[in-house]
Amino acid sequence: MDALEYFELLAxxxxxxxxxxxxxxxxxxxxxxxxxxxDNLKHPNTSREYHFPDEVRVVC
Amino acid sequence: MRLGLSVNHKNTVYLIGSxxxxxxxxxxxxxxxxxxxxxxxxxxxxxxxxxxxxxYSNHCSSLEDLYFSANERSEKYQLISDKIVSDSLSTKALTxxxxxxxxxxxxxGLKAIKVLDDLNVNTVVLPAISAEDCLFADxxxxxxxxxxxxxxxxxxxxxxxxxxxxxxxIIWQVGSVGNIQSPTYEVNNIGINLLIAKxxxxxxxxxxxxxxxxxxxxxxxxxxxxxxxxxxxxxxxTPLSTLYIPAIKRNPPxxxxxxxxxxxxxx
Numbered sequence: 001m002d003a004l005e006y007f008e009l010l011a012x013x014x015x016x017x018x019x020x021x022x023x024x025x026x027x028x029x030x031x032x033x034x035x036x037x038x039d040n041l042k043h044p045n046t047s048r049e050y051h052f053p054d055e056v057r058v059v060c
Numbered sequence: 061m062r063l064g065l066s067v068n069h070k071n072t073v074y075l076i077g078s079x080x081x082x083x084x085x086x087x088x089x090x091x092x093x094x095x096x097x098x099x100x101x102x103x104x105x106x107x108x109x110x111x112x113x114x115x116y117s118n119h120c121s122s123l124e125d126l127y128f129s130a131n132e133r134s135e136k137y138q139l140i141s142d143k144i145v146s147d148s149l150s151t152k153a154l155t156x157x158x159x160x161x162x163x164x165x166x167x168x169g170l171k172a173i174k175v176l177d178d179l180n181v182n183t184v185v186l187p188a189i190s191a192e193d194c195l196f197a198d199x200x201x202x203x204x205x206x207x208x209x210x211x212x213x214x215x216x217x218x219x220x221x222x223x224x225x226x227x228x229x230i231i232w233q234v235g236s237v238g239n240i241q242s243p244t245y246e247v248n249n250i251g252i253n254l255l256i257a258k259x260x261x262x263x264x265x266x267x268x269x270x271x272x273x274x275x276x277x278x279x280x281x282x283x284x285x286x287x288x289x290x291x292x293x294x295x296x297x298t299p300l301s302t303l304y305i306p307a308i309k310r311n312p313p314x315x316x317x318x319x320x321x322x323x324x325x326x327x
Contacts, residue, residue, distance in 0.1 A: 004111040010278035011083040 070182050073148045074155040075169045077162040077188025080274040082108045085189040090157075091116070093186065097155035101144060103127060105159040106276055113157060133240055137168040144172035148181050161190035165212070165232060191302055192230060194274035198282040199304060203228060206307035213237040213303075217254050223262045229305040231255075234271070235297035252293045263308060265290040270304040271297065 074093040079085020086094075086109075094100055094113055100120040102113050113120050126139045148154050158166040162185060173183045192210065196203060207227035213234045215221060223229050238251030259269075266288050273283040287295050292303075313327050 004108055004115065007083055007108045007278060008112070011081075013278075 070180060071148055071151060072153050072182035072184060073144065073173070073176055074153070075162045075173055075183065075185045076155060076157055077164075077166070077186070077190070078102075078104055078109050078157050078159050079189035080105070080160055080191055080194050080276060081189075082106055082277050083112055084278045086112075087186070087188065089186055090188060093155040094157065097151075097153045099147065099151045099153075100155045100157060101147060102157040103140065103159070104157060108277070109159070117155075137171060140168035141171040141175070144168070145175050145179070148172075148176055149179075161188045161193075162186070164190040164192070191232075191272075191274050191300075194282065195230065195272050195302060195304060198274070198284065199270060199272065201228065201304075206310065213255060214240070214251070217251070217258060223259070223305075225262055225308045226311050228307050231303040231305070233299070233301075234303040235301040236299050247293075247297050249293065252297070256289060256292050259289045259292075259305070263289055263305065267305075267308065269306075271295055272302045272304055273298065273300045 074097060076090045076093050078090065079087075095116050095118075098118060100113055100117040101123055102110065102120060103123040104110050104113070110122070123140050123143065126143055127136050130136045130139055144154075144156050156162070156169055156172070158169055160166060162169045169185075173185060176183050195201070201208075205228075207224070208230060209224045209227045210230045210232065211221055211223075212232045214237050216223075216231060217237065234255065235247055237255050238248035259267075268286055269289055269292070271283070271285040271287065271292075275282045285295055315327075318324060318327050
């Protein structure tokens with residue numbers, strides 16, 4: 001599953017909780033190819049809460 | 061031409077928006093316009109929606125290079141508008157995608173549509189989800205309750221516009237106040253201080269306002285920060301920030317108007 005497929009899955013899932021894919025997306029989002037997505041998830045205000053898996057939040 | 065929405069043989073331009081939250085905000089008709097057009101031009105806010113367009117369109121091209129080829133926003137918009145007009149003349153069905161709503165704070169699309177309407181090209185403009193729509197949902201606001209005044213931050217200052225205290229007020233691009241070039245994370249402090257001074261002409265310094273940014277990805281949440289007007293400059297503002305100011309008071313009903321409307325027993 002690539003990043004696009006993952007987000008398509010999220011967009012089509014009402015609970016938006018697809019835990020089994022968390023690890024896959026974590027590795028996708030930290031690669032250089034996806035640096036723009038990672039930057040979007042990184043916000044200068046640290047109080048912002050993104051409900052992404054821990055691995056991603058650490059990187060962001 | 062694959063798109064079945066056109067009823068004659070003239071070229072057609074579909075101006076659409078991708079919404080704010082990637083993929084989630086694409087309407088069914090917007091998806092059809094992307095999938096069935098001969099060509100798609102796009103200027104979007106993040107890479108996933110770009111990947112979606114690349115995957116599902118027959119042929120597409122980004123407007124980003126044009127956007128970044130000029131310094132001032134007005135120049136960028138003119139270049140993009142010219143590109144849309146130019147491509148529309150050689151494309152049977154052309155879809156142009158902007159993020160958000162295609163006519164809300166998206167000047168080049170509307171500019172092009174006005175030119176195309178004079179060039180005998182069919183134009184279709186579809187509604188989409190804007191940041192303001194997201195704000196209404198996330199802050200649980202019904203703009204029908206107090207009315208809602210919407211204004212761009214720099215315009216508010218430069219044209220000395222009035223705020224309406226008995227309506228909710230939404231100030232767009234508050235993090236870009238005073239900036240006419242590409243959006244930047246560097247806030248113009250002079251602009252913010254002028255904005256605070258403007259707001260304090262209407263509201264108490266202690267009045268609570270909301271800094272808002274809509275969620276950009278499914279499974280993420282909006283950014284909502286409450287602060288006092290006088291502390292606006294101490295908070296993180298970005299090019300995506302919108303300021304929401306709740307109505308401060310509601311005018312009492314006009315009894316003379318109520319009498320003329322025959323509604324005396326309702327108030």
